[in-house]
Amino acid sequence: MYLRLPIIALLYTIASAATAAPDGASLYSEHCAVCHGASGTGGVGIPLAVDSLLSIVSDDYLKKTIRLGRPGRIMPAFPKLSDAQINAIISHLRGWSDRKLEIMPEKPVRGDARHGKVLYAEHCASCHGKDGEGGKGTGVTFSRHRDMDIIPPALNNPGFQAATCDHMIQQTLIVGREGTPMTSFLEEGLTEQDINDIVRYVRTFYSEDDPDARTGEDLPPTLIVESPYSLEETVENAKQAISGKNFRFIRTQPLEEGLVPEGEENSRQVMIYFCNFNFLFEALAKDPRIGMFLPCRITVVERDGVVQVMSVNPMYLSKLFNNEELHEDCRTMTGIYRELLDEISL
Amino acid sequence: MTRCRHLFIILALTLAFLTPVAAEDLLAARSTQSFPEAMLMLQESIREHGYTVSRVQRVDIGLTNMGYQTDKYRVVFFGKIDEVRELSNRHPEMIPYLPMNISVIAEGDQTILITSNPAIYKTLFSKVKNKFLFDHWENDIRSIFNDIREAE
Numbered sequence: 001m002y003l004r005l006p007i008i009a010l011l012y013t014i015a016s017a018a019t020a021a022p023d024g025a026s027l028y029s030e031h032c033a034v035c036h037g038a039s040g041t042g043g044v045g046i047p048l049a050v051d052s053l054l055s056i057v058s059d060d061y062l063k064k065t066i067r068l069g070r071p072g073r074i075m076p077a078f079p080k081l082s083d084a085q086i087n088a089i090i091s092h093l094r095g096w097s098d099r100k101l102e103i104m105p106e107k108p109v110r111g112d113a114r115h116g117k118v119l120y121a122e123h124c125a126s127c128h129g130k131d132g133e134g135g136k137g138t139g140v141t142f143s144r145h146r147d148m149d150i151i152p153p154a155l156n157n158p159g160f161q162a163a164t165c166d167h168m169i170q171q172t173l174i175v176g177r178e179g180t181p182m183t184s185f186l187e188e189g190l191t192e193q194d195i196n197d198i199v200r201y202v203r204t205f206y207s208e209d210d211p212d213a214r215t216g217e218d219l220p221p222t223l224i225v226e227s228p229y230s231l232e233e234t235v236e237n238a239k240q241a242i243s244g245k246n247f248r249f250i251r252t253q254p255l256e257e258g259l260v261p262e263g264e265e266n267s268r269q270v271m272i273y274f275c276n277f278n279f280l281f282e283a284l285a286k287d288p289r290i291g292m293f294l295p296c297r298i299t300v301v302e303r304d305g306v307v308q309v310m311s312v313n314p315m316y317l318s319k320l321f322n323n324e325e326l327h328e329d330c331r332t333m334t335g336i337y338r339e340l341l342d343e344i345s346l
Numbered sequence: 347m348t349r350c351r352h353l354f355i356i357l358a359l360t361l362a363f364l365t366p367v368a369a370e371d372l373l374a375a376r377s378t379q380s381f382p383e384a385m386l387m388l389q390e391s392i393r394e395h396g397y398t399v400s401r402v403q404r405v406d407i408g409l410t411n412m413g414y415q416t417d418k419y420r421v422v423f424f425g426k427i428d429e430v431r432e433l434s435n436r437h438p439e440m441i442p443y444l445p446m447n448i449s450v451i452a453e454g455d456q457t458i459l460i461t462s463n464p465a466i467y468k469t470l471f472s473k474v475k476n477k478f479l480f481d482h483w484e485n486d487i488r489s490i491f492n493d494i495r496e497a498e
Binding site: 029035043076220221224255258259260277280291303316319320321 | 426434
């Protein structure tokens with residue numbers, strides 16, 4: 001009997017939590033603000049608090065963009081957010097613009113894709129890429145020149161193609177996008193028919209590549225080889241092999257260093273840190289989120305008389321970042337780790 | 347006994363409803379604090395959650411010394427010795443992923459914190475029996491990031 005009250009209170013709590021409207025501001029803060037900025041001013045991701053964006057993108061476009069993301073272009077998919085949560089985020093975004101949302105017709109824009117291809121090469125390709133692959137790099141952030149407010153979007157991205165509609169692309173070309181290098185091409189001298197032709201051409205973009213298929217999921221998360229040498233010899237081999245690959249040796253330290261008082265560490269687990277600063281700088285410019293890989297590290301471990309040399313597998317981890325550009329660096333780094341492990345244990 | 351079971355079921359149901367289901371591969375937070383303040387706050391929160399900060403890697407200093415221009419960028423390593431020892435002894439294939447770390451990146455006058463979600467280890471290292479540990483790590487990192495957000 002005395003349990004009835006707390007049970008009712010708990011059930012009320014459950015019911016309240018399940019039925020309460022999601023808080024768009026806190027959802028935005030949790031899932032979006034890291035890249036798009038706390039006030040939608042952009043960062044790693046594009047600025048969202050822009051009238052010329054919010055007045056032409058439909059709720060459906062935003063929903064699909066959040067659901068599908070941009071495969072290979074950092075913006076992740078959010079398949080686990082509920083419809084109510086996504087709607088709450090969209091309501092929050094809408095609060096950043098007073099401009100009336102234009103209703104876009106669903107019917108396709110009529111135009112000549114062949115003529116559009118010519119115009120695209122002349123007016124669009126320098127920013128959006130020859131085949132709509134978009135600009136290089138990752139937003140306005142550290143380690144890169146801040147000469148552009150945003151990175152030109154990849155128009156051939158399957159996420160973009162699935163989310164957009166013909167009239168949204170048309171309106172972007174007509175109006176431009178304030179606060180970005182995207183100007184009004186009507187003011188640049190193109191006619192509405194020219195613009196429609198470009199729209200038709202842009203809609204022919206579709207990449208058959210599936211970035212997820214190239215993330216190295218079939219590879220192990222850790223690269224491991226056995227060394228025929230003692231732990232000390234293996235560490236020395238590692239230092240030499242690292243220098244031979246144009247990397248700078250930084251330091252060795254026990255895995256447990258800093259976690260236990262000095263002298264109490266397990267001396268049979270040795271981490272060897274090294275770096276190629278040029279490679280690092282270029283990788284950071286492509287994606288500043290790669291800190292978990294830094295600095296490069298090989299670990300030598302002795303257990304029961306067996307010495308093993310191991311490292312993370314960057315290609316395996318590449319999928320965490322949803323960044324096609326970075327994937328190539330991860331592939332390179334996996335190759336380097338493999339060569340190092342082979343040389344060290346030869 | 348029956349009362350206890352009822353209470354347990356209700357508590358479990360409550361937690362199931364209240365715990366977020368999202369499991370992103372990366373966990374991240376933006377702080378409106380400046381880089382030095384966010385760094386201090388992060389290390390304080392890590393300690394408050396029972397972990398030891400084992401090292402702060404100054405990536406930006408290394409780059410600057412080599413002539414590259416960069417904003418502030420540090421990697422904070424942290425862990426609990428018992429957990430690190432247990433995992434490294436039982437599952438040496440996890441050693442390259444230990445201890446945990448959080449990258450701290452200056453973006454203008456704000457700061458970004460980012461790390462991989464420890465929950466991914468449940469599939470990466472399927473032989474690890476104590477998978478609850480990875481959930482525990484994830485919850486702690488989420489809590490640390492909440493501390494940083496709430497400090498704004």
